[in-house]
Amino acid sequence: MYRSWRKSKSLKPDFNKKEVSICPATRFFDQLSFVGDEIVGCFILETDAGIVLIDCMNPDERCAHMIEKGFQDLELDINDLCAILISHGHGDHYGMAGYFKETYGTRIYMSETDYNFARNMPERFPWNPIDFTVDLFLQDGEDLRFGETVIHAVHTPGHTEGCFSFVIPVTDEGRVHHMALWGGSGILPDSNISDYYHSLVKFSAVCDRYHVDGEIATHPCLDMGIERLNLIRNLVDGIPNPFVLGREGYQYYEQIFYNMVKQAE
Ligand SMILES: [Zn+2]
Known part of the structure; x- marks a missing residue:
């Protein structure tokens, strides 16, 4: 049950917003960083086999440049970028x-x-x-290995037919956590609601199995990502990381999407 005393806010990115504020590139786990603005962003995952980019924002030079600058600001070498994982088309x-x-x-x-x-x-x-070729087509339930880091990929059709969601292992102050990235957040007019629901159920079971205890979203306006990143940049040692929600906290987050299905039906 959500907070009844609080008027619930809608979690919808405003894609037509004129002035979009850019978030400074922020490392928020030992090996995971965010680059982007309040509407859309992407994640940089450092592994011992190179750097993996998860999604890569809009198809315009502003975004490509923002990603390159993000690498610089994080003191990472973009030549180490070995793979881009794209959640959906x-x-x-x-x-x-x-x-x-x-x-x-x-x-x-x-x-x-x-x-x-x-x-x-x-x-x-x-x-x-799109005019590029793909090096590897994702398979449902596949483990993507980058050295010691294993990203679990799950086919979650609904938002789009070929949408994928991921479970990403990270550490915070050395402690292991598993972050869920739900691939297609919204239900669009041409989304398949029944598929969306079944994908949610399927991904919830995967998240149970992996003891997922946090989430990341490429549209940070959906999960107060920007506010939490702002907090992270000023976080001192020993204070809990606001991206670590715990099992129960993550399940509350999942509920947003189940409710979205209910509203769309
Ligand atoms: Zn989409």
Whole structure:
């Protein structure tokens, strides 16, 4: 049950917002950082086999530059960028992946279904069809190994047909946590609500298995990501990381999406 004394706020990114504030590139786990603005961002995961980018914002130069600058600000070498993991075939997630592939030799991972969708992007969407090739099509239930780091990929159709969600291992002050990234947050007019619901149930079970105790979202306006990152930048040792929610806290977060299904039905 959510807080009844509080008027609930809607969790919807305002894609038409004119003035978007940029969040300073922020490391918020020992090996995980955020780069982006209040509407859309991406995650930089450092592994012993190179750096993995999870989603890469909008397909425009501003975003590509923001990512490059983010690496600099975090004192990371963008030449170590080994892979981009794309959650689904919408432009605000696949961004300029092709540019990174061409410039830095980065491998691109996404689902074949959404790749084909984005190759033939319907005109009603504001993005051009993608023009890059993919190095690995994601498989349901696959473990993506980057040295010692293993990202678990789960096919969660609904938001788009080929949408993927991920379980990402991180550490905070050395303690191990598992973050969930729910791949397609909103229910769109052409989303399949029944698929969306079944994917939620499926992903909840995976999160149980992995003892997921926190979440990250590429649209930080959905989960107060920016506010929590602001806090992190001033956090002192020993104070709990606001991205670590615990099992129960994570389940409350999941409930947002179950409620979204109820409202959409
Ligand atoms: Zn989307």
